[in-house]
Amino acid sequence: MLIDLILDRKDNSNIVIKDGKLNITKKYSPKRFYDSIANDNIDGLYNNILETLDNKEEIDVKKVLANYVIYGGYNIDIIKYIYSVN
Numbered sequence: 001m002l003i004d005l006i007l008d009r010k011d012n013s014n015i016v017i018k019d020g021k022l023n024i025t026k027k028y029s030p031k032r033f034y035d036s037i038a039n040d041n042i043d044g045l046y047n048n049i050l051e052t053l054d055n056k057e058e059i060d061v062k063k064v065l066a067n068y069v070i071y072g073g074y075n076i077d078i079i080k081y082i083y084s085v086n
Helices: 002-010 030-039 047-055 058-071 077-084
Strands: 014-018 021-025
Touching: 002 030, 002 058, 002 077, 030 047, 047 058, 058 077
Parallel strands: none
Antiparallel strands: 014 021
């Protein structure tokens, strides 16, 4: 779930599944973030986010992630974190 990826990065622990095993890495990887969203894109749930990641600027990505937080009913304090990282 996308919110988990955002919170994992915020907590400085990024979950990686490799060879069927769950691993945690301290290094953030934009590609791993993208791939995780793409793999979890059931019924096109994240199509808008993936399209933004593919075709837009960083500020646009932050906006679409902020909207995800708002419309998902998550704590809006997460938006401050989203806008604080590059």
